[in-house]
Amino acid sequence: MDVLIASGIRLATPLTLAAIGGLFSERSGIVNIALEGLMLFGAFVAATAAYYSGNPWFGVLMAAVAGGAIAHIHGLVCIKFKGDHIVSGIAINILALGAPPFLALALFGTTGSTPEIGRSLRTWNVAWLDSLLGAYSPLVYLSWVAVPLAYLLVYRTRFGLRLRACGENPWAAETAGVNVAAVRYIAVLLSGVFAGLGGAFLSIGYGTSFVRNMTAGRGFLALAALIFGKWTPGGALLACLLFGFADAFQMRLQGVGQIPPQFVQMLPYVLSMLVLVGAVGRARPPAALGRAYDREQSSAGG
Amino acid sequence: MKLRVVLIPIAGIAIGLGLGGLIVKAVGESPVETWKLLFTSSFGSLTGICHTLFNATPLIFTGLAVAVAFRGGLFNIGAEGQLILAAFVAAWAGSRLSFLPGLFLIPVCILLAAVAGGVWGAIPGALKVRFGVHEVINTIMMNFIAIGIVNYLVTGPFLAPGDQIPETVPISPAAHLPRAARLLAPFGVELPSSLPLNASFLIAVAACVVLYLFLFRTKWGFELRAVGLNPEAARAAGINVAKNVVLAMALSGALAGMVAVNEVMGYRYRYYDGFSPGYGFLGIAVALLGRNHPFGVLCTAILFGALVHGGLTVDMLTERVSRDIVYIVQGITIVAVAGAAVLGRKRITMRARETDAPL
Numbered sequence: 241m242d243v244l245i246a247s248g249i250r251l252a253t254p255l256t257l258a259a260i261g262g263l264f265s266e267r268s269g270i271v272n273i274a275l276e277g278l279m280l281f282g283a284f285v286a287a288t289a290a291y292y293s294g295n296p297w298f299g300v301l302m303a304a305v306a307g308g309a310i311a312h313i314h315g316l317v318c319i320k321f322k323g324d325h326i327v328s329g330i331a332i333n334i335l336a337l338g339a340p341p342f343l344a345l346a347l348f349g350t351t352g353s354t355p356e357i358g359r360s361l362r363t364w365n366v367a368w369l370d371s372l373l374g375a376y377s378p379l380v381y382l383s384w385v386a387v388p389l390a391y392l393l394v395y396r397t398r399f400g401l402r403l404r405a406c407g408e409n410p411w412a413a414e415t416a417g418v419n420v421a422a423v424r425y426i427a428v429l430l431s432g433v434f435a436g437l438g439g440a441f442l443s444i445g446y447g448t449s450f451v452r453n454m455t456a457g458r459g460f461l462a463l464a465a466l467i468f469g470k471w472t473p474g475g476a477l478l479a480c481l482l483f484g485f486a487d488a489f490q491m492r493l494q495g496v497g498q499i500p501p502q503f504v505q506m507l508p509y510v511l512s513m514l515v516l517v518g519a520v521g522r523a524r525p526p527a528a529l530g531r532a533y534d535r536e537q538s539s540a541g542g
Numbered sequence: 543m544k545l546r547v548v549l550i551p552i553a554g555i556a557i558g559l560g561l562g563g564l565i566v567k568a569v570g571e572s573p574v575e576t577w578k579l580l581f582t583s584s585f586g587s588l589t590g591i592c593h594t595l596f597n598a599t600p601l602i603f604t605g606l607a608v609a610v611a612f613r614g615g616l617f618n619i620g621a622e623g624q625l626i627l628a629a630f631v632a633a634w635a636g637s638r639l640s641f642l643p644g645l646f647l648i649p650v651c652i653l654l655a656a657v658a659g660g661v662w663g664a665i666p667g668a669l670k671v672r673f674g675v676h677e678v679i680n681t682i683m684m685n686f687i688a689i690g691i692v693n694y695l696v697t698g699p700f701l702a703p704g705d706q707i708p709e710t711v712p713i714s715p716a717a718h719l720p721r722a723a724r725l726l727a728p729f730g731v732e733l734p735s736s737l738p739l740n741a742s743f744l745i746a747v748a749a750c751v752v753l754y755l756f757l758f759r760t761k762w763g764f765e766l767r768a769v770g771l772n773p774e775a776a777r778a779a780g781i782n783v784a785k786n787v788v789l790a791m792a793l794s795g796a797l798a799g800m801v802a803v804n805e806v807m808g809y810r811y812r813y814y815d816g817f818s819p820g821y822g823f824l825g826i827a828v829a830l831l832g833r834n835h836p837f838g839v840l841c842t843a844i845l846f847g848a849l850v851h852g853g854l855t856v857d858m859l860t861e862r863v864s865r866d867i868v869y870i871v872q873g874i875t876i877v878a879v880a881g882a883a884v885l886g887r888k889r890i891t892m893r894a895r896e897t898d899a900p901l
Contacts, residue, residue, distance in 0.1 A: 503690065505686075
C-alpha cells in the first residue's frame with residue numbers, strides 16, 4: 241500500500257507541474273497545448289545539462305530555462321504576431337519530436353537517448369535534507385509547493401487579478417490600464433518553466449536519462465487534469481493525483497485484475513470530457529481563452 | 543491576393559529549410575549538400591518518387607480532413623484517433639468479411655473505414671452543437687480514447703494468434719489494393735513489388751478533386767463554408783448550422799479514416815499497433831500550409847512526403863544528421879507561417895472566424 245501511494249505520487253508529479261504551468265497560460269487567455277512539447281524539451285535539457293555538469297540540480301535549472309525559452313516562441317507567435325494558439329502549440333510539439341533526438345545524435349551519437357547521469361534527483365543528494373525529506377525527489381515537493389503558490393499568485397496578488405482579467409476580458413483589462421500583452425507573455429513563460437520542470441522530473445527526477453518521446457502524452461494528460469480541475473490550482477492537483485493513483489493502481493493490477501489497463505489509462509480523458517459536458521459539474525474555461533486580442537481593436541466584436 | 547495566398551506557405555517552407563540548414567551546419571554537415579541529397583532522393587528517381595507519393599498519401603487524407611473541418615469553422619485535432627479506429631475497422635472487415643468477393647469486399651472495407659472515422663469525428667461535433675463544448679479539447683481526448691480502445695482490442699481479443707507484436711490477423715488477399723508495380727506493369731514500367739505505393743494514392747488524389755468540387759461547386763459545400771465564415775449570418779440565411787457542424791466533423795473524420803485504406807489495404811494488410819507516426823497532427827500542418835484548399839493540401843502533402851523519404855536517406859547517408867531534422871524543419875515552417883499574420887495584416891488563422899473559446 242505504501243508503495244502504491246508513493247508510486248501514485250511520483251506518477252502525479254510531472255502532471256502537476258505541467259498542469260500548473262498550463263494554468264498560468266490558460267488563465268491569461270493563451271491556449272497552451274504545447275505542454276507536451278515543453279515537457280519533452282525540459283526532460284531532454286535536464287538530462288543533458290545534468291550529464292555535462294555532473295550536477296542534477298543544474299539540470300533542473302536548465303530545464304526550467306529551456307521550457308521558458310521554448311514557451312517564449314509560443315508567446316511571440318501568439319501575442320506579438322497574433323498567430324493561432326493551437327497551431328503554434330502543435331508546431332512546438334512537432335519541434336519537440338525532432339529537436340531532442342537530433343541533438344542527442346549530434347552530442348552523444350545515440351538514436352535519441354542521453355547518456356546516464358551519475359546521480360539522479362531521486363533524492364536531495366544533500367545529507368541532512370535526505371534524512372528529513374528523502375522519501376521523495378525535491379521535484380515532488382516542488383510540485384506540492386507550486387500548488388498553493390500558484391493559488392496565492394493567481395487569486396491573492398494584483399498580478400493574479402490582472403492575469404485573470406486578461407483571460408476573461410482583455411479589452412476591459414486594457415482599458416483599466418493592464419498591459420495585456422506583457423501579462424500574457426509572463427504567463428506563457430511561467431507555463432514553459434513549469435512544464436519544463438515537469439519534464440525534468442521525467443528524465444532525472446527518478447530515472448537517469450532521457451529517452452526519445454518519453455513524455456508519451458503526459459502533456460495532454462496534464463491538460464486533461466487542468467480541465468477536470470476546472471482551471472483551478474487545487475482542482476488540477478487533485479485531478480493529477482487521481483490520474484497518478486489510477487495509473488499506479490492499474491500497474492499493480494496487471495496480470496491480476498479484470499480491468500484492462502487501457503481502460504484505466506483512458507479514464508482521465510473520459511472524465512475530462514464528462515466535466516466539459518457538465519455531467520460531473522460544469523467547467524467553464526476563461527472567457528477570452530484563445531481569442532485574438534488586438535490592442536487596436538476597440539472591443540470583442542472588432 | 544491570389545499570389546499572396548501561395549507566397550506565405552512558400553516563404554514559411556523557405557524559412558524552415560533555411561533555419562534547418564543552419565542547424566545542419568551547426569552539427570558539422572553542409573546544408574546545401576544535405577538538402578540536395580534529400581530532394582534528389584525524393585524526386586530524382588522513379589523509386590524515390592514512388593516512396594514520396596506513398597508517404598504523402600496518408601497526409602493527403604488527414605490534410606483534407608483538417609482542411610474541410612476548418613472550412614466549416616471547426617478545429618479537428620482528432621484525426622489521429624479517427625484514423626486509428628478506421629484502420630482497425632478496415633482490418634477487421636478485411637479479414638472477417640472475406641466471404642465477399644473482391645469486387646464488393648474492397649468498397650465495403652473502404653466504406654466501413656470512412657464510417658468509423660466519420661462517427662468518431664461526428665461525436666465531438668455533436669457535443670459541440672448540443673453542449674457547446676469546443677471541439678479542440680474533445681478531439682484531443684477522443685484521440686487517446688480511441689488509442690486506448692484499439693490498443694486493448696489489438697493486444698487482446700484481436701491479437702493475431704501466436705503473435706508477439708500487437709497486430710491483427712492479415713486481411714484477405716481479396717481486399718488488397720494493387721501496388722504501383724502491378725499498376726504500372728502494363729505500361730512497361732518495371733518496379734519492385736515491394737514498393738508500397740498503391741492504388742490508394744489515386745483514391746487520395748480523387749478525394750482532392752471531389753472535395754474541391756464539393757466545397758466550391760455544390761450547394762452543400764457552400765453552406766458548409768458559409769457556416770465556417772459566419773455562423774450567425776448563415777443561420778439568418780436559413781442554413782441549419784447545427785447540422786452542418788456535425789456533418790463537417792463527420793466528413794472530416796471520414797477523410798481521416800481513409801488513411802486506413804492506404805495503411806491496411808495497400809501496405810501492411812493488417813492492423814499494426816503504432817503504425818501512425820502522428821499523421822493526424824501532421825495533417826494539421828499540411829492543412830495550414832495548404833491554406834485549407836484541396837490542391838494546396840495535395841502539394842503540401844507531397845512535399846512532406848518528400849521530406850520524410852529524403853530524411854531517411856539523409857539519416858542513412860550522413861553521419862551527424864538524423865531523420866528528425868524533418869520534424870525540426872516542419873516545426874519551424876509552421877511557426878513561421880503561424881506568425882506570418884503580422885506580415886499580411888491578415889491573421890493566418892485556422893478558424894475562418896473566431897466565435898468561441900477553444901478550451
